[in-house]
Amino acid sequence: MNIRKAGFAPRTFMLMLMVYLLLPLLATGIYAFAQDWQNTLLPQAWTLNWFGEMFKDIRFLEALWTSLYLCLISVVLSLAVMLPAVFVITIYFPRWESFMKVIVVLPYAVPGVVAAVGLIRTYSSGLFDIAGTAYLLVGAYFVVILPYIYQGIRNSLLTVNAVELLHAAELLGARRRTAFMNVILPNIWPGVIVSTLLSFSVLFGEFVLTNMLVGGHIQTIQVYLYQRMGESGHLASAIAISYFLFILVLSMVLMKLGKKMGGGVKG
Template identity: 30%
Template sequence: MNRSRIAPTVIVTLAALYFLVPLVATLEFSMRMVRGTYSLKAYQVVFADPRFQATFSFSVIAALCTIVIGALLVVPTAYWIRLKFPRLRGLVEFITLLPLVVPPIVLVFGYLRIYNSSSWLPFTATIAGTNVLLVFGYAVLSLPYMYRAVDTGMGAIDIRTLTEAAESLGASRRTILMRVILPNVRAAILSGAFLTFAIVIGEFVLASLLNRPAFGPYLQLVGANRAYEPAALAMIAFAITWACMGFLQLFGSGVPGRRLGSTILRFGKRGR
Protein backbone atom coordinates (compact mmCIF):
# COMPACT_ATOMS: atom_id res chain seq x y z
CA MET A 1 0.00 0.00 0.00
CA ASN A 2 2.79 2.35 0.92
CA ARG A 3 4.59 1.81 -2.33
CA SER A 4 1.49 2.67 -4.33
CA ARG A 5 1.18 6.02 -2.57
CA ILE A 6 4.51 7.30 -3.79
CA ALA A 7 3.38 8.16 -7.30
CA PRO A 8 0.19 10.00 -6.21
CA THR A 9 2.16 11.94 -3.61
CA VAL A 10 4.73 13.00 -6.17
CA ILE A 11 2.01 14.01 -8.65
CA VAL A 12 0.07 16.06 -6.12
CA THR A 13 3.25 17.72 -4.84
CA LEU A 14 4.33 18.71 -8.33
CA ALA A 15 0.84 19.99 -9.09
CA ALA A 16 0.81 22.02 -5.90
CA LEU A 17 4.18 23.48 -6.86
CA TYR A 18 3.00 24.41 -10.34
CA PHE A 19 -0.12 26.06 -8.97
CA LEU A 20 1.38 27.79 -5.95
CA VAL A 21 4.70 29.04 -7.29
CA PRO A 22 3.13 31.61 -9.66
CA LEU A 23 0.96 32.88 -6.81
CA VAL A 24 3.92 33.20 -4.45
CA ALA A 25 6.02 34.79 -7.18
CA THR A 26 3.30 37.27 -8.03
CA LEU A 27 2.79 38.14 -4.38
CA GLU A 28 6.53 38.58 -3.90
CA PHE A 29 6.84 40.68 -7.04
CA SER A 30 3.92 42.87 -6.06
CA MET A 31 5.67 43.79 -2.80
CA ARG A 32 8.98 44.77 -4.37
CA MET A 33 7.96 48.25 -5.44
CA VAL A 34 10.05 49.97 -2.79
CA ARG A 35 13.65 49.04 -3.43
CA GLY A 36 15.34 46.84 -0.85
CA THR A 37 12.32 46.10 1.30
CA TYR A 38 8.94 44.46 1.08
CA SER A 39 6.00 46.82 1.16
CA LEU A 40 2.40 47.15 0.09
CA LYS A 41 3.22 50.26 -1.92
CA ALA A 42 2.02 48.78 -5.21
CA TYR A 43 -1.35 48.01 -3.68
CA GLN A 44 -1.61 51.55 -2.27
CA VAL A 45 -0.79 52.97 -5.68
CA VAL A 46 -3.36 50.75 -7.33
CA PHE A 47 -6.14 51.50 -4.88
CA ALA A 48 -5.43 55.22 -5.01
CA ASP A 49 -5.57 55.27 -8.81
CA PRO A 50 -8.83 56.96 -9.81
CA ARG A 51 -8.92 54.92 -13.00
CA PHE A 52 -8.81 51.74 -10.93
CA GLN A 53 -11.78 52.90 -8.90
CA ALA A 54 -13.67 54.05 -11.99
CA THR A 55 -13.06 50.95 -14.11
CA PHE A 56 -13.57 48.57 -11.24
CA SER A 57 -16.92 50.06 -10.29
CA PHE A 58 -17.89 50.12 -13.96
CA SER A 59 -17.24 46.40 -14.21
CA VAL A 60 -18.98 45.62 -10.93
CA ILE A 61 -22.08 47.44 -12.14
CA ALA A 62 -21.86 45.72 -15.52
CA ALA A 63 -21.59 42.36 -13.74
CA LEU A 64 -24.61 43.08 -11.55
CA CYS A 65 -26.69 44.17 -14.55
CA THR A 66 -25.58 41.05 -16.40
CA ILE A 67 -26.70 38.86 -13.51
CA VAL A 68 -30.11 40.54 -13.37
CA ILE A 69 -30.64 40.28 -17.12
CA GLY A 70 -29.34 36.73 -17.20
CA ALA A 71 -31.70 35.69 -14.40
CA LEU A 72 -34.65 37.49 -16.01
CA LEU A 73 -33.98 35.69 -19.28
CA VAL A 74 -33.20 32.28 -17.93
CA VAL A 75 -35.58 31.72 -15.02
CA PRO A 76 -38.89 32.19 -16.89
CA THR A 77 -37.53 30.32 -19.91
CA ALA A 78 -36.34 27.33 -17.92
CA TYR A 79 -39.65 27.33 -16.03
CA TRP A 80 -41.92 27.45 -19.07
CA ILE A 81 -39.82 25.03 -21.05
CA ARG A 82 -40.03 22.47 -18.28
CA LEU A 83 -43.72 23.09 -17.67
CA LYS A 84 -45.18 23.63 -21.12
CA PHE A 85 -42.71 23.06 -23.92
CA PRO A 86 -40.60 20.05 -22.95
CA ARG A 87 -40.06 19.41 -26.64
CA LEU A 88 -38.19 22.68 -27.03
CA ARG A 89 -35.76 21.73 -24.32
CA GLY A 90 -33.13 20.34 -26.66
CA LEU A 91 -33.26 23.49 -28.74
CA VAL A 92 -32.90 25.76 -25.73
CA GLU A 93 -30.00 23.70 -24.41
CA PHE A 94 -28.35 23.88 -27.79
CA ILE A 95 -28.72 27.66 -27.89
CA THR A 96 -27.35 28.07 -24.37
CA LEU A 97 -24.30 26.02 -25.33
CA LEU A 98 -23.59 28.10 -28.44
CA PRO A 99 -21.62 30.78 -26.56
CA LEU A 100 -19.04 28.08 -25.89
CA VAL A 101 -18.72 27.44 -29.61
CA VAL A 102 -18.66 31.03 -30.79
CA PRO A 103 -15.53 32.71 -29.41
CA PRO A 104 -16.29 36.05 -27.69
CA ILE A 105 -14.12 37.90 -30.17
CA VAL A 106 -16.29 36.61 -33.01
CA LEU A 107 -19.43 37.58 -31.14
CA VAL A 108 -18.31 41.17 -30.59
CA PHE A 109 -17.14 41.37 -34.20
CA GLY A 110 -20.68 40.54 -35.24
CA TYR A 111 -22.07 43.18 -32.86
CA LEU A 112 -19.81 45.83 -34.31
CA ARG A 113 -21.03 44.97 -37.79
CA ILE A 114 -24.74 44.69 -37.06
CA TYR A 115 -25.23 47.35 -34.42
CA ASN A 116 -22.91 50.11 -35.61
CA SER A 117 -24.07 53.70 -35.83
CA SER A 118 -25.31 53.38 -39.41
CA SER A 119 -27.33 50.21 -38.88
CA TRP A 120 -31.03 49.62 -38.20
CA LEU A 121 -30.41 49.21 -34.49
CA PRO A 122 -27.55 51.62 -33.73
CA PHE A 123 -26.51 50.42 -30.27
CA THR A 124 -22.98 51.75 -30.61
CA ALA A 125 -24.09 55.23 -31.65
CA THR A 126 -24.47 56.32 -28.03
CA ILE A 127 -22.54 55.56 -24.88
CA ALA A 128 -25.62 54.29 -23.09
CA GLY A 129 -26.43 52.07 -26.05
CA THR A 130 -22.91 50.65 -26.09
CA ASN A 131 -23.13 49.92 -22.38
CA VAL A 132 -26.37 48.06 -22.96
CA LEU A 133 -24.80 46.12 -25.80
CA LEU A 134 -21.83 45.25 -23.56
CA VAL A 135 -24.11 43.93 -20.82
CA PHE A 136 -26.13 41.95 -23.38
CA GLY A 137 -22.90 40.48 -24.67
CA TYR A 138 -21.92 39.51 -21.14
CA ALA A 139 -25.34 37.97 -20.65
CA VAL A 140 -24.67 35.85 -23.73
CA LEU A 141 -21.27 34.78 -22.38
CA SER A 142 -22.81 33.78 -19.06
CA LEU A 143 -25.78 32.01 -20.64
CA PRO A 144 -24.30 28.49 -20.49
CA TYR A 145 -23.51 28.76 -16.78
CA MET A 146 -26.66 30.57 -15.79
CA TYR A 147 -28.97 28.29 -17.73
CA ARG A 148 -27.29 25.12 -16.57
CA ALA A 149 -27.35 26.22 -12.94
CA VAL A 150 -31.00 27.31 -12.99
CA ASP A 151 -32.21 24.34 -15.03
CA THR A 152 -30.49 21.94 -12.65
CA GLY A 153 -32.03 23.82 -9.74
CA MET A 154 -35.49 23.47 -11.28
CA GLY A 155 -34.89 19.80 -11.89
CA ALA A 156 -34.31 19.35 -8.16
CA ILE A 157 -37.74 20.71 -7.21
CA ASP A 158 -41.05 19.52 -8.56
CA ILE A 159 -42.13 22.71 -10.31
CA ARG A 160 -45.29 21.16 -11.72
CA THR A 161 -46.65 20.16 -8.33
CA LEU A 162 -45.56 23.45 -6.81
CA THR A 163 -47.29 25.35 -9.59
CA GLU A 164 -50.49 23.32 -9.31
CA ALA A 165 -50.53 23.68 -5.54
CA ALA A 166 -50.06 27.43 -5.78
CA GLU A 167 -52.73 27.66 -8.47
CA SER A 168 -55.26 25.74 -6.45
CA LEU A 169 -54.63 28.18 -3.63
CA GLY A 170 -55.53 30.94 -6.06
CA ALA A 171 -52.09 32.38 -6.74
CA SER A 172 -51.60 34.36 -9.93
CA ARG A 173 -48.87 33.51 -12.43
CA ARG A 174 -46.69 36.31 -11.25
CA THR A 175 -47.07 35.30 -7.63
CA ILE A 176 -46.16 31.74 -8.54
CA LEU A 177 -43.00 32.75 -10.34
CA MET A 178 -41.92 35.39 -7.84
CA ARG A 179 -42.93 33.81 -4.56
CA VAL A 180 -42.89 30.08 -5.19
CA ILE A 181 -40.45 29.23 -7.96
CA LEU A 182 -37.89 31.98 -7.46
CA PRO A 183 -37.21 31.33 -3.75
CA ASN A 184 -36.81 27.65 -4.53
CA VAL A 185 -34.16 28.18 -7.18
CA ARG A 186 -32.43 31.03 -5.39
CA ALA A 187 -29.38 28.92 -4.60
CA ALA A 188 -29.09 27.93 -8.24
CA ILE A 189 -29.39 31.52 -9.41
CA LEU A 190 -26.73 32.54 -6.91
CA SER A 191 -24.37 29.85 -8.24
CA GLY A 192 -24.87 31.17 -11.73
CA ALA A 193 -24.50 34.72 -10.46
CA PHE A 194 -21.11 34.17 -8.84
CA LEU A 195 -19.76 32.42 -11.92
CA THR A 196 -21.08 35.28 -14.03
CA PHE A 197 -19.42 37.79 -11.76
CA ALA A 198 -16.10 35.98 -12.04
CA ILE A 199 -16.38 35.99 -15.82
CA VAL A 200 -17.46 39.58 -16.26
CA ILE A 201 -15.26 41.38 -13.76
CA GLY A 202 -12.00 41.02 -15.69
CA GLU A 203 -13.41 40.47 -19.17
CA PHE A 204 -11.22 42.03 -21.81
CA VAL A 205 -12.25 41.43 -25.40
CA LEU A 206 -15.81 42.74 -25.45
CA ALA A 207 -15.05 45.77 -23.31
CA SER A 208 -11.93 46.59 -25.29
CA LEU A 209 -13.51 46.32 -28.73
CA LEU A 210 -16.63 48.18 -27.65
CA ASN A 211 -14.34 50.82 -26.14
CA ARG A 212 -15.87 50.73 -22.70
CA PRO A 213 -13.83 51.81 -19.65
CA ALA A 214 -14.02 48.43 -17.94
CA PHE A 215 -11.62 46.70 -15.57
CA GLY A 216 -10.25 44.26 -18.16
CA PRO A 217 -8.91 46.86 -20.60
CA TYR A 218 -7.57 48.85 -17.62
CA LEU A 219 -5.64 45.78 -16.47
CA GLN A 220 -4.18 45.39 -19.92
CA LEU A 221 -3.20 49.05 -20.06
CA VAL A 222 -1.48 48.93 -16.67
CA GLY A 223 0.27 45.74 -17.72
CA ALA A 224 1.69 47.41 -20.78
CA ASN A 225 3.00 50.44 -18.91
CA ARG A 226 3.90 49.58 -15.33
CA ALA A 227 6.11 47.08 -13.55
CA TYR A 228 4.81 46.26 -10.07
CA GLU A 229 1.19 47.32 -10.19
CA PRO A 230 0.21 44.50 -12.58
CA ALA A 231 1.38 41.93 -10.03
CA ALA A 232 -0.68 43.64 -7.33
CA LEU A 233 -3.69 43.68 -9.67
CA ALA A 234 -3.20 40.00 -10.44
CA MET A 235 -3.31 39.23 -6.72
CA ILE A 236 -6.46 41.33 -6.35
CA ALA A 237 -8.06 39.55 -9.31
CA PHE A 238 -7.12 36.19 -7.86
CA ALA A 239 -8.67 37.16 -4.53
CA ILE A 240 -11.89 38.17 -6.32
CA THR A 241 -12.05 34.89 -8.23
CA TRP A 242 -11.41 33.02 -5.01
CA ALA A 243 -14.19 34.94 -3.26
CA CYS A 244 -16.64 34.22 -6.09
CA MET A 245 -15.88 30.51 -6.01
CA GLY A 246 -16.07 30.49 -2.21
CA PHE A 247 -19.52 32.07 -2.27
CA LEU A 248 -20.52 29.71 -5.03
CA GLN A 249 -19.70 26.73 -2.83
CA LEU A 250 -21.24 28.33 0.22
CA PHE A 251 -24.56 28.95 -1.50
CA GLY A 252 -24.39 26.20 -4.08
CA SER A 253 -24.40 23.07 -1.97
CA GLY A 254 -23.01 21.54 1.16
CA VAL A 255 -20.71 19.16 -0.65
CA PRO A 256 -17.41 20.89 -1.31
CA GLY A 257 -16.32 20.67 -4.89
CA ARG A 258 -19.35 18.76 -6.07
CA ARG A 259 -21.67 21.47 -7.25
CA LEU A 260 -18.77 23.58 -8.34
CA GLY A 261 -17.53 20.79 -10.50
CA SER A 262 -20.90 20.05 -12.00
CA THR A 263 -21.62 23.69 -12.74
CA ILE A 264 -18.30 24.40 -14.35
CA LEU A 265 -18.07 20.91 -15.70
CA ARG A 266 -18.10 20.58 -19.44
CA PHE A 267 -17.81 24.32 -19.95
CA GLY A 268 -14.42 25.70 -20.41
CA LYS A 269 -13.86 29.27 -19.62
CA ARG A 270 -13.85 30.94 -22.87
CA GLY A 271 -11.88 33.59 -24.53
CA ARG A 272 -10.65 35.33 -21.51
Protein backbone atom coordinates in the same frame (compact mmCIF):
# COMPACT_ATOMS: atom_id res chain seq x y z
CA MET B 1 -21.36 3.14 6.23
CA ASN B 2 -17.71 2.53 5.47
CA ILE B 3 -15.90 5.37 3.74
CA ARG B 4 -12.72 4.47 1.92
CA LYS B 5 -9.87 6.85 2.59
CA ALA B 6 -7.89 8.19 -0.31
CA GLY B 7 -4.62 6.40 -0.91
CA PHE B 8 -1.14 7.84 -1.21
CA ALA B 9 -1.26 8.27 -5.00
CA PRO B 10 -4.51 10.31 -5.12
CA ARG B 11 -3.33 12.53 -2.27
CA THR B 12 0.00 13.11 -3.98
CA PHE B 13 -1.73 13.93 -7.24
CA MET B 14 -4.08 16.41 -5.53
CA LEU B 15 -1.15 18.04 -3.73
CA MET B 16 0.81 18.42 -6.96
CA LEU B 17 -2.26 19.83 -8.69
CA MET B 18 -2.78 22.42 -5.93
CA VAL B 19 0.88 23.43 -6.08
CA TYR B 20 0.66 23.74 -9.87
CA LEU B 21 -2.43 25.94 -9.66
CA LEU B 22 -1.38 28.10 -6.71
CA LEU B 23 2.30 28.61 -7.55
CA PRO B 24 1.71 31.32 -10.21
CA LEU B 25 -0.64 33.13 -7.83
CA LEU B 26 1.94 32.94 -5.04
CA ALA B 27 4.68 34.28 -7.30
CA THR B 28 2.43 37.13 -8.44
CA GLY B 29 1.60 37.96 -4.82
CA ILE B 30 5.26 38.03 -3.80
CA TYR B 31 6.13 40.21 -6.78
CA ALA B 32 3.33 42.64 -5.87
CA PHE B 33 4.89 43.22 -2.42
CA ALA B 34 8.52 43.20 -3.61
CA GLN B 35 10.43 46.44 -3.85
CA ASP B 36 13.29 44.89 -5.81
CA TRP B 37 13.48 41.27 -6.99
CA GLN B 38 16.03 40.40 -9.63
CA ASN B 39 18.93 38.07 -8.77
CA THR B 40 17.81 36.53 -5.48
CA LEU B 41 15.50 33.68 -4.52
CA LEU B 42 13.29 36.03 -2.50
CA PRO B 43 12.90 39.82 -2.68
CA GLN B 44 15.52 41.84 -0.86
CA ALA B 45 12.95 44.38 0.39
CA TRP B 46 9.20 44.53 0.80
CA THR B 47 6.87 47.45 0.17
CA LEU B 48 3.23 48.48 -0.14
CA ASN B 49 4.01 51.31 -2.52
CA TRP B 50 2.61 49.46 -5.53
CA PHE B 51 -0.76 49.03 -3.86
CA GLY B 52 -0.68 52.65 -2.71
CA GLU B 53 0.07 53.83 -6.23
CA MET B 54 -2.74 51.67 -7.57
CA PHE B 55 -5.40 52.94 -5.15
CA LYS B 56 -4.29 56.54 -5.64
CA ASP B 57 -4.96 56.23 -9.37
CA ILE B 58 -8.52 57.37 -9.95
CA ARG B 59 -8.56 55.38 -13.20
CA PHE B 60 -8.28 52.12 -11.24
CA LEU B 61 -11.27 52.94 -9.04
CA GLU B 62 -13.30 54.07 -12.04
CA ALA B 63 -12.40 50.91 -13.98
CA LEU B 64 -13.32 48.74 -10.98
CA TRP B 65 -16.67 50.47 -10.57
CA THR B 66 -17.36 50.29 -14.32
CA SER B 67 -16.65 46.56 -14.41
CA LEU B 68 -18.76 46.01 -11.32
CA TYR B 69 -21.91 47.74 -12.48
CA LEU B 70 -21.70 46.46 -16.08
CA CYS B 71 -21.37 42.88 -14.85
CA LEU B 72 -24.17 43.33 -12.30
CA ILE B 73 -26.54 44.81 -14.88
CA SER B 74 -25.79 41.99 -17.32
CA VAL B 75 -26.28 39.24 -14.74
CA VAL B 76 -29.49 40.76 -13.34
CA LEU B 77 -30.89 41.22 -16.84
CA SER B 78 -30.01 37.65 -17.74
CA LEU B 79 -31.67 36.31 -14.59
CA ALA B 80 -34.79 38.42 -15.17
CA VAL B 81 -35.17 36.99 -18.68
CA MET B 82 -33.91 33.43 -18.27
CA LEU B 83 -35.41 32.48 -14.89
CA PRO B 84 -39.08 32.65 -15.98
CA ALA B 85 -38.22 31.41 -19.48
CA VAL B 86 -36.39 28.29 -18.27
CA PHE B 87 -39.10 27.65 -15.68
CA VAL B 88 -41.88 27.76 -18.31
CA ILE B 89 -39.95 25.57 -20.76
CA THR B 90 -38.93 23.01 -18.13
CA ILE B 91 -42.41 22.73 -16.59
CA TYR B 92 -44.82 23.28 -19.47
CA PHE B 93 -42.86 22.74 -22.70
CA PRO B 94 -40.22 20.06 -22.01
CA ARG B 95 -40.07 19.19 -25.72
CA TRP B 96 -38.45 22.56 -26.38
CA GLU B 97 -35.49 21.80 -24.13
CA SER B 98 -33.43 20.23 -26.91
CA PHE B 99 -33.94 23.36 -29.02
CA MET B 100 -33.02 25.62 -26.10
CA LYS B 101 -29.84 23.65 -25.47
CA VAL B 102 -28.73 24.32 -29.03
CA ILE B 103 -29.52 28.03 -28.73
CA VAL B 104 -27.68 28.61 -25.45
CA VAL B 105 -24.49 26.82 -26.53
CA LEU B 106 -24.16 28.86 -29.73
CA PRO B 107 -21.88 31.43 -27.98
CA TYR B 108 -19.31 28.65 -27.58
CA ALA B 109 -19.29 28.09 -31.36
CA VAL B 110 -18.37 31.70 -32.20
CA PRO B 111 -14.89 32.98 -31.22
CA GLY B 112 -14.82 36.26 -29.33
CA VAL B 113 -12.94 38.07 -32.11
CA VAL B 114 -15.45 37.00 -34.75
CA ALA B 115 -18.38 37.95 -32.52
CA ALA B 116 -16.88 41.37 -31.78
CA VAL B 117 -16.27 42.16 -35.46
CA GLY B 118 -19.80 41.08 -36.36
CA LEU B 119 -21.36 43.17 -33.60
CA ILE B 120 -19.34 46.25 -34.52
CA ARG B 121 -20.30 46.00 -38.20
CA THR B 122 -23.96 45.40 -37.36
CA TYR B 123 -24.42 48.15 -34.79
CA SER B 124 -22.10 50.86 -36.14
CA SER B 125 -24.77 52.42 -38.35
CA GLY B 126 -28.48 52.42 -39.01
CA LEU B 127 -31.30 52.60 -36.49
CA PHE B 128 -29.31 50.99 -33.66
CA ASP B 129 -26.03 52.90 -33.81
CA ILE B 130 -24.70 51.74 -30.43
CA ALA B 131 -21.15 50.71 -31.33
CA GLY B 132 -18.70 51.61 -28.57
CA THR B 133 -21.43 52.08 -25.95
CA ALA B 134 -22.32 50.22 -22.78
CA TYR B 135 -25.57 49.04 -24.38
CA LEU B 136 -23.70 46.92 -26.90
CA LEU B 137 -21.38 45.56 -24.21
CA VAL B 138 -24.27 44.59 -21.91
CA GLY B 139 -25.99 42.84 -24.80
CA ALA B 140 -22.81 40.92 -25.61
CA TYR B 141 -22.36 40.02 -21.94
CA PHE B 142 -25.95 38.76 -21.86
CA VAL B 143 -25.20 36.31 -24.66
CA VAL B 144 -21.87 35.21 -23.15
CA ILE B 145 -23.41 34.04 -19.86
CA LEU B 146 -26.49 32.38 -21.37
CA PRO B 147 -25.06 28.84 -21.05
CA TYR B 148 -24.15 29.29 -17.37
CA ILE B 149 -27.47 30.85 -16.37
CA TYR B 150 -29.58 28.39 -18.36
CA GLN B 151 -27.81 25.25 -17.21
CA GLY B 152 -27.70 26.35 -13.58
CA ILE B 153 -31.42 27.16 -13.43
CA ARG B 154 -32.40 24.02 -15.33
CA ASN B 155 -30.32 21.74 -13.12
CA SER B 156 -31.80 23.35 -10.00
CA LEU B 157 -35.35 22.82 -11.27
CA LEU B 158 -34.65 19.18 -12.07
CA THR B 159 -32.90 18.61 -8.73
CA VAL B 160 -35.85 19.81 -6.62
CA ASN B 161 -38.35 18.09 -8.95
CA ALA B 162 -40.11 21.35 -9.71
CA VAL B 163 -42.96 19.69 -11.62
CA GLU B 164 -44.15 17.72 -8.59
CA LEU B 165 -43.61 20.68 -6.26
CA LEU B 166 -45.74 22.88 -8.49
CA HIS B 167 -48.51 20.30 -8.77
CA ALA B 168 -48.53 19.78 -5.00
CA ALA B 169 -48.77 23.53 -4.39
CA GLU B 170 -51.64 23.84 -6.87
CA LEU B 171 -53.48 20.94 -5.22
CA LEU B 172 -53.25 22.83 -1.93
CA GLY B 173 -54.92 25.83 -3.53
CA ALA B 174 -51.95 28.00 -4.48
CA ARG B 175 -51.95 29.92 -7.73
CA ARG B 176 -49.17 29.29 -10.21
CA ARG B 177 -47.53 32.64 -9.57
CA THR B 178 -47.74 32.15 -5.80
CA ALA B 179 -46.38 28.61 -6.11
CA PHE B 180 -43.45 29.83 -8.18
CA MET B 181 -42.58 32.71 -5.86
CA ASN B 182 -43.10 30.93 -2.51
CA VAL B 183 -42.29 27.29 -3.29
CA ILE B 184 -40.16 26.87 -6.42
CA LEU B 185 -37.95 29.95 -6.20
CA PRO B 186 -36.76 29.47 -2.58
CA ASN B 187 -35.80 25.86 -3.34
CA ILE B 188 -33.79 26.65 -6.45
CA TRP B 189 -32.24 29.85 -5.07
CA PRO B 190 -28.92 28.26 -3.95
CA GLY B 191 -28.38 26.96 -7.48
CA VAL B 192 -29.28 30.35 -8.92
CA ILE B 193 -26.73 31.98 -6.61
CA VAL B 194 -24.00 29.63 -7.86
CA SER B 195 -24.90 30.35 -11.49
CA THR B 196 -24.88 34.07 -10.76
CA LEU B 197 -21.47 33.85 -9.12
CA LEU B 198 -20.00 31.87 -12.01
CA SER B 199 -21.48 34.25 -14.59
CA PHE B 200 -20.23 37.32 -12.74
CA SER B 201 -16.72 35.86 -12.49
CA VAL B 202 -16.67 35.06 -16.21
CA LEU B 203 -17.78 38.58 -17.15
CA PHE B 204 -15.45 40.27 -14.68
CA GLY B 205 -12.48 38.54 -16.30
CA GLU B 206 -13.60 39.02 -19.91
CA PHE B 207 -11.03 40.94 -21.95
CA VAL B 208 -11.04 40.10 -25.67
CA LEU B 209 -14.69 40.93 -26.32
CA THR B 210 -14.63 43.97 -24.05
CA ASN B 211 -11.45 45.42 -25.51
CA MET B 212 -12.63 45.06 -29.10
CA LEU B 213 -16.15 46.38 -28.49
CA VAL B 214 -15.55 49.32 -26.15
CA GLY B 215 -11.82 49.34 -25.37
CA GLY B 216 -11.36 52.88 -26.63
CA HIS B 217 -14.52 54.25 -25.01
CA ILE B 218 -15.11 52.37 -21.73
CA GLN B 219 -12.31 51.23 -19.45
CA THR B 220 -12.98 48.07 -17.46
CA ILE B 221 -10.60 46.53 -14.94
CA GLN B 222 -9.17 44.11 -17.51
CA VAL B 223 -8.59 46.88 -20.05
CA TYR B 224 -6.97 48.98 -17.33
CA LEU B 225 -4.71 46.08 -16.34
CA TYR B 226 -3.68 45.54 -19.96
CA GLN B 227 -2.83 49.21 -20.41
CA ARG B 228 -0.67 49.35 -17.28
CA MET B 229 1.17 46.06 -17.75
CA GLY B 230 3.91 47.78 -19.74
CA GLU B 231 4.56 50.42 -17.06
CA SER B 232 5.59 48.17 -14.18
CA GLY B 233 5.42 44.46 -13.52
CA HIS B 234 5.09 45.15 -9.80
CA LEU B 235 2.09 47.42 -10.37
CA ALA B 236 0.46 44.91 -12.72
CA SER B 237 0.94 42.19 -10.09
CA ALA B 238 -0.67 44.40 -7.44
CA ILE B 239 -3.66 44.98 -9.71
CA ALA B 240 -3.97 41.25 -10.43
CA ILE B 241 -3.83 40.33 -6.73
CA SER B 242 -6.41 42.99 -5.85
CA TYR B 243 -8.65 41.66 -8.62
CA PHE B 244 -8.26 38.11 -7.31
CA LEU B 245 -9.03 39.12 -3.71
CA PHE B 246 -12.11 41.05 -4.83
CA ILE B 247 -13.48 38.02 -6.67
CA LEU B 248 -12.60 35.77 -3.72
CA VAL B 249 -14.43 37.95 -1.18
CA LEU B 250 -17.43 38.31 -3.46
CA SER B 251 -17.54 34.55 -4.01
CA MET B 252 -17.42 33.86 -0.28
CA VAL B 253 -20.23 36.35 0.40
CA LEU B 254 -22.47 34.89 -2.31
CA MET B 255 -21.76 31.31 -1.26
CA LYS B 256 -22.54 32.17 2.36
CA LEU B 257 -25.76 33.83 1.25
CA GLY B 258 -26.69 30.78 -0.81
CA LYS B 259 -26.08 28.43 2.13
CA LYS B 260 -28.20 30.58 4.46
CA MET B 261 -31.06 30.63 1.98
CA GLY B 262 -30.75 26.90 1.45
CA GLY B 263 -30.75 26.28 5.20
CA GLY B 264 -33.77 28.52 5.63
CA VAL B 265 -35.70 26.59 3.02
CA LYS B 266 -34.85 23.22 4.56
CA GLY B 267 -35.83 24.45 7.98
